[in-house]
Amino acid sequence: MSPAIAPVDTPEEAPRDLPHNLSAEAAVIGSILYDNNAFQRVADILRPSDFYAPAHEEIFSACQLLIQNGRVADGVTLREQFDKDERLTSIGGATYLANLLDSAAFGPEVQDYAHMIRDLAMRRELIDIGAGVQSRAMVHDRESDGAQQVELAERELFSLAERGSTGRGFSSFAEALTESLQMAEAAFKRDGHIAGIATELIDLDNKLGGMHGSDLIILAGRPSMGKTSLVTNIAYNAASSYRGEKQEDGSTKTMAGAKVAFFSLEMSSEQLATRILAERTGINAHKIRQGDLHKDDFEDLRQATEELQNLPLYIDDQGGISVSQLAARARRLQRSQGVDLIIVDYLQLLTGTSGKASENRVQEVTQITTTLKALAKELNVPVVALSQLSRAVEQRDDKRPQLSDLRESGSIEQDADVVMFVYRESYYLERTEPETDGSKDKSDKWDNWRQRMDEVHGTAEVIIGKQRHGPIGRIVLTFDPNITQFGNLAKQPKDDYE
Numbered sequence: 001m002s003p004a005i006a007p008v009d010t011p012e013e014a015p016r017d018l019p020h021n022l023s024a025e026a027a028v029i030g031s032i033l034y035d036n037n038a039f040q041r042v043a044d045i046l047r048p049s050d051f052y053a054p055a056h057e058e059i060f061s062a063c064q065l066l067i068q069n070g071r072v073a074d075g076v077t078l079r080e081q082f083d084k085d086e087r088l089t090s091i092g093g094a095t096y097l098a099n100l101l102d103s104a105a106f107g108p109e110v111q112d113y114a115h116m117i118r119d120l121a122m123r124r125e126l127i128d129i130g131a132g133v134q135s136r137a138m139v140h141d142r143e144s145d146g147a148q149q150v151e152l153a154e155r156e157l158f159s160l161a162e163r164g165s166t167g168r169g170f171s172s173f174a175e176a177l178t179e180s181l182q183m184a185e186a187a188f189k190r191d192g193h194i195a196g197i198a199t200e201l202i203d204l205d206n207k208l209g210g211m212h213g214s215d216l217i218i219l220a221g222r223p224s225m226g227k228t229s230l231v232t233n234i235a236y237n238a239a240s241s242y243r244g245e246k247q248e249d250g251s252t253k254t255m256a257g258a259k260v261a262f263f264s265l266e267m268s269s270e271q272l273a274t275r276i277l278a279e280r281t282g283i284n285a286h287k288i289r290q291g292d293l294h295k296d297d298f299e300d301l302r303q304a305t306e307e308l309q310n311l312p313l314y315i316d317d318q319g320g321i322s323v324s325q326l327a328a329r330a331r332r333l334q335r336s337q338g339v340d341l342i343i344v345d346y347l348q349l350l351t352g353t354s355g356k357a358s359e360n361r362v363q364e365v366t367q368i369t370t371t372l373k374a375l376a377k378e379l380n381v382p383v384v385a386l387s388q389l390s391r392a393v394e395q396r397d398d399k400r401p402q403l404s405d406l407r408e409s410g411s412i413e414q415d416a417d418v419v420m421f422v423y424r425e426s427y428y429l430e431r432t433e434p435e436t437d438g439s440k441d442k443s444d445k446w447d448n449w450r451q452r453m454d455e456v457h458g459t460a461e462v463i464i465g466k467q468r469h470g471p472i473g474r475i476v477l478t479f480d481p482n483i484t485q486f487g488n489l490a491k492q493p494k495d496d497y498e
Helices: 022-034 037-042 054-068 075-084 093-102 109-138 146-164 173-189 202-208 227-240 269-281 285-290 295-308 323-336 361-379 391-395 409-415 425-429 440-456
Strands: 216-221 243-246 252-256 260-264 313-316 341-345 383-388 418-423 459-467 473-480 485-488
Touching: 022 037, 022 054, 022 093, 022 109, 037 054, 037 109, 054 075, 054 093, 075 093, 109 146, 146 323, 202 459, 202 473, 216 227, 216 361, 227 260, 227 269, 227 313, 227 341, 227 383, 227 485, 260 269, 260 323, 269 285, 269 295, 269 313, 323 361, 341 361, 361 383, 361 409, 425 440, 425 459
Parallel strands: 216 383, 216 418, 260 313, 260 341, 341 383
Antiparallel strands: 243 252, 418 459, 459 473, 473 485
């Protein structure tokens, strides 16, 4: 039975207008002084600045320092510590340390008091943020316009929200096994035996097992290979397959497909929408942009627009944002609409947290990939980021990409769970058509070229160069450049998988 907690006379009388609970603070500190093991139960919850009374903040900080250095934190060691720094009087003297012991909480309730203290500290910080927002908004500053002030307020609020969400900490192996079994069961019950989010490209899904939560997936390729087209196809396929189910608590659980956040740093939302309309209707995207349409085409576009307007696909096409701004916007969308898949087109157009180009681009890209991987784990969603390749590809006879072709490849290759490349042999082959002058030798070369062109025309390869949890290899897909659509190959030799 825990004794009743009596209010403690604090050495410094604090104002009563901000949320706080001095009795809870005294109970937590008292329990630590009584038994230092109590510190380990609250260390992941509290930090010194969470305490409202300055004396409590100083005492908790001193306890933390002593315990982390392997020493005992009690009335004797604390008195010695504060005597040495000539701060004993400021915390109320030895008498106050003794009074804290009388207020100690015993048992599991110490964690409840710690959560209470943290919650009240967050409320005070929220009040401070609100006051800061109001103060900045009242002052006209040419160097900080309204949009920048909103961005700053969002960063402060999201930082506070992250402070409020505690990590899960250690989990037992039994819990991990249960989660693994649940994932296997979900894959077993789902069509195609896909555990993650399906791309609806069957051969690719078979290789990947779908796109899994917390994975950073890099999709790379040289210009004109179809990176954006492929990822747009994947986004559309996932969003069009979305099916949610209402839960008892009012939330919606995703049962199939995905709600997709698409960060398009290069193309506008209108251009992306045009690509999806072209894929859906089979009308050439260039003709849609030029308005070169027949009456039936326009009717097809109108019907497709009606079908697609409720698609859970959210596009942010603002360029020049930093990776921290992207993360903040993803969290905001997660809270307001829910997100199951994040796509970034493309990685090299992001900047570091400072928003300015770094002198060391490799370090900046390292920060970007690390942040994207952390975001995937935090939201438990797959993050697909497009990446450029270096020009070294063009110098080789075999222009199939490899891991070393990634720009700033060290951090990208290290942080990614999956690295895939898009490669279209026909793109290079059609630019190397042999000249023919009627001679047999040149005619044979042209015939061989023509034969190879017929074999690869309308196809593309997705090369899985790295997969942390599965096999690597090649996938052959169909590709229609007129409507920028990737699709499943009807028949594929077994060798293409090896």
